[in-house]
Amino acid sequence: MSPEQPTEPTGKSLFSLQRRERLMEDLRAHGAITVRDIAAKLGVSELTIRRDVNILADEGLVSRVHGGATLPSPLDRSAAGRAAQHSYSIGMVVPSLDYYWPQVISGARAEAEEQNLRIMVRGSAYDAADNRRQVQALLDTQNIDGLIVAPDMSGHHGHELLRWLNALPIPVVLAERRAPAEIPAHRLEWVATDHAFGAGMAVRHLWQEGHRRIGCLTDSSSPTSPHVVRGWQQALAALKIPLEDSVHEDSARQDPAKQGNGGRASHFDQVLELCTKTGTTAMLVHSDTQAVAFVQHCVDRGLTVPGDIAIVGYDDEVAYLAEPAISAVRPPKQYVGKVAVQLMAARLAEGRMRPVHRIELNPDLILRESSIGAPRIPAAGVLQDSL
Amino acid sequence: MSPEQPTEPTGKSLFSLQRRERLMEDLRAHGAITVRDIAAKLGVSELTIRRDVNILADEGLVSRVHGGATLPSPLDRSAAGRAAQHSYSIGMVVPSLDYYWPQVISGARAEAEEQNLRIMVRGSAYDAADNRRQVQALLDTQNIDGLIVAPDMSGHHGHELLRWLNALPIPVVLAERRAPAEIPAHRLEWVATDHAFGAGMAVRHLWQEGHRRIGCLTDSSSPTSPHVVRGWQQALAALKIPLEDSVHEDSARQDPAKQGNGGRASHFDQVLELCTKTGTTAMLVHSDTQAVAFVQHCVDRGLTVPGDIAIVGYDDEVAYLAEPAISAVRPPKQYVGKVAVQLMAARLAEGRMRPVHRIELNPDLILRESSIGAPRIPAAGVLQDSL
DNA sequence: GCTCACTTGTTCGAATACGATCGTTTTAGA
DNA sequence: TCTAAAACGATCGTATTCGAACAAGTGAGC
Numbered sequence: 001m002s003p004e005q006p007t008e009p010t011g012k013s014l015f016s017l018q019r020r021e022r023l024m025e026d027l028r029a030h031g032a033i034t035v036r037d038i039a040a041k042l043g044v045s046e047l048t049i050r051r052d053v054n055i056l057a058d059e060g061l062v063s064r065v066h067g068g069a070t071l072p073s074p075l076d077r078s079a080a081g082r083a084a085q086h087s088y089s090i091g092m093v094v095p096s097l098d099y100y101w102p103q104v105i106s107g108a109r110a111e112a113e114e115q116n117l118r119i120m121v122r123g124s125a126y127d128a129a130d131n132r133r134q135v136q137a138l139l140d141t142q143n144i145d146g147l148i149v150a151p152d153m154s155g156h157h158g159h160e161l162l163r164w165l166n167a168l169p170i171p172v173v174l175a176e177r178r179a180p181a182e183i184p185a186h187r188l189e190w191v192a193t194d195h196a197f198g199a200g201m202a203v204r205h206l207w208q209e210g211h212r213r214i215g216c217l218t219d220s221s222s223p224t225s226p227h228v229v230r231g232w233q234q235a236l237a238a239l240k241i242p243l244e245d246s247v248h249e250d251s252a253r254q255d256p257a258k259q260g261n262g263g264r265a266s267h268f269d270q271v272l273e274l275c276t277k278t279g280t281t282a283m284l285v286h287s288d289t290q291a292v293a294f295v296q297h298c299v300d301r302g303l304t305v306p307g308d309i310a311i312v313g314y315d316d317e318v319a320y321l322a323e324p325a326i327s328a329v330r331p332p333k334q335y336v337g338k339v340a341v342q343l344m345a346a347r348l349a350e351g352r353m354r355p356v357h358r359i360e361l362n363p364d365l366i367l368r369e370s371s372i373g374a375p376r377i378p379a380a381g382v383l384q385d386s387l
Numbered sequence: 388m389s390p391e392q393p394t395e396p397t398g399k400s401l402f403s404l405q406r407r408e409r410l411m412e413d414l415r416a417h418g419a420i421t422v423r424d425i426a427a428k429l430g431v432s433e434l435t436i437r438r439d440v441n442i443l444a445d446e447g448l449v450s451r452v453h454g455g456a457t458l459p460s461p462l463d464r465s466a467a468g469r470a471a472q473h474s475y476s477i478g479m480v481v482p483s484l485d486y487y488w489p490q491v492i493s494g495a496r497a498e499a500e501e502q503n504l505r506i507m508v509r510g511s512a513y514d515a516a517d518n519r520r521q522v523q524a525l526l527d528t529q530n531i532d533g534l535i536v537a538p539d540m541s542g543h544h545g546h547e548l549l550r551w552l553n554a555l556p557i558p559v560v561l562a563e564r565r566a567p568a569e570i571p572a573h574r575l576e577w578v579a580t581d582h583a584f585g586a587g588m589a590v591r592h593l594w595q596e597g598h599r600r601i602g603c604l605t606d607s608s609s610p611t612s613p614h615v616v617r618g619w620q621q622a623l624a625a626l627k628i629p630l631e632d633s634v635h636e637d638s639a640r641q642d643p644a645k646q647g648n649g650g651r652a653s654h655f656d657q658v659l660e661l662c663t664k665t666g667t668t669a670m671l672v673h674s675d676t677q678a679v680a681f682v683q684h685c686v687d688r689g690l691t692v693p694g695d696i697a698i699v700g701y702d703d704e705v706a707y708l709a710e711p712a713i714s715a716v717r718p719p720k721q722y723v724g725k726v727a728v729q730l731m732a733a734r735l736a737e738g739r740m741r742p743v744h745r746i747e748l749n750p751d752l753i754l755r756e757s758s759i760g761a762p763r764i765p766a767a768g769v770l771q772d773s774l
Numbered sequence: 775g776c777t778c779a780c781t782t783g784t785t786c787g788a789a790t791a792c793g794a795t796c797g798t799t800t801t802a803g804a
Numbered sequence: 805t806c807t808a809a810a811a812c813g814a815t816c817g818t819a820t821t822c823g824a825a826c827a828a829g830t831g832a833g834c
Contacts, residue, residue, distance in 0.1 A: 032405055045783050065402035075407050182625045238569045332742035355719035356749035361742040
């Protein structure tokens, strides 16, 4: 009877995939369809067709228009996104997930979103063997097109790891690390904070506050430490402060038997004694956790900060929590992640013709109570343009 | 008599996208269309067509004219002009317009086009006073939002110039220059080729070719020279070649009385004599022009290249012209310009919160006849991963 | 039986496309 | 240069479509 019924009135309902097939058939036949016609023809609601059209449009198979759909057209500006669809996955291996690195990761994530990249993060221990394990795990299980990594580079194993990374078939970007010049890791790119610059900035600041003997307390177990020390030394040299009788202590080189809180306290006492002996009135303390402990210790010993001794920390993770709040050098952690992803995206897009980029970012100096407002010798004019 | 009805009189209405496609078809067919014709043809109001034309013009697909539209024309300044209106002008001051820098400029220009920036280039002499004059001229006469510059940084005047650049109210990016650490030019950004890396690459290449005494001939009047020398020294150290009896000569430090071609010839003779005396079989020659002259001199003296002495040049401007063609380290000049503009564009867009970026790019080593194919000691396996 | 995941339908406020009017700008012709 | 006609853009109104939220139906797996 009624031959005029729609092609598929009530008979059997179609699966969504079949429906979309039919939709595409009609589209190919006529060049364009309206939601209303198709909905009537297939006996489903218009909303359903709209949803189908959206799905097809997301895959670039149709161009959406008000009221229907057409064959994909170059005039369809939403098609631009389609090109970027075959996006890359990049792996990221960082040595800590609770200090310093969360912000780096967050910067990387934001930029990855921007660039339409997927990013997979893994934490690792601070040692080369585990770094390699984590990278290998990413290579094996995921489909990684690029790698951002902050490896341990100390000792023979570290160098071996660098060579291995350099030989990987995918591009590798180091974050907060630089391959030493003697290792010809000619393919590795990196982005790192210029910690030497940061340390220099801290020293100059203290000098401007009137301090003329500025010490340095570091923890050589951190990969950042050598750069901080170098920057401190360079700044002292530039300011003509003799290096030999400046306080330079390293918490990691303490007698292992004395480790623990007791050991730390006695080490701090030793540092303070040295300061008194040499007339040192300001200290740059690497890693702000240590700076917080040191300030606490000073206060406990009855010293005022910055009155008796001024402190500048390094990293600016927890410096603001101390009492008094500690001035600190703040590396641009967000940007380290962001730029690492930018490097990777550009490398993946441009291929081998792009020259290897190696980027240093300058940190900021965040001034708080621990280093200002206790005037000594009025600042000389030599450094008028240093801040 | 009525076949004259419009193609699509009332039949079915078209979607806007289809309408625009039809419009573009007509436009491609005839080169130009009038709003009235198209409106009649497609059976819509003229206003609708005008709107379509506006949309297409926004995407740069047509040029709007009174009464209709034409294919996009470069004379249509509304397209490029409008976008470029918001955009910035940046000045660029380089020390030479015929050696090395043309390619840097070309890279900068291409990227500026991409980023919709205007770029104004001025040549300058290789001295700080003229650098400053040229920059000042740009600041005075043009409306510069940023500056890319490759200043002379030698001596007191050079340092003074850096301080002045650092204090300018607009962002400054150095190209192929780095501010020394002792000058706290904390606002200056830069992009520079890692010439030390390039020199090291050349030395390692020569070592792999079997050379065990590798000399260096530089011209200390060039700002690049110190980096080349440093890279050469580091590579020698890494390869455990004793530095003290390696040939290291500087053409700029020759007796001024002997300057000129005669002086140069005698200096080259002197260098060759030193090579013989020390058993040096390979030379890294900074600035390719000098390398070309040196190769010519060797050939004139009856030496074969690379048979008796292997040569690697630096800069790769004219190295391919020599007979035999000279292997040379090729700095990524295009990219230096490109990255400088990228840095500037990002700085102008993001403002002061963006940390200072300092970027090094690695050069390539272009192998030609002057350094290969004259096997000596078979290459040892130590450097398997160095190329 | 049950829940869970998935798909489809309904309703309704928001967004969009298109056309009409009218004042302003541009163009062509005297 | 002036003037009239054409073209243009801003604003509004209307018809239609879109999509978010919620509701309901279906099949798979336990």
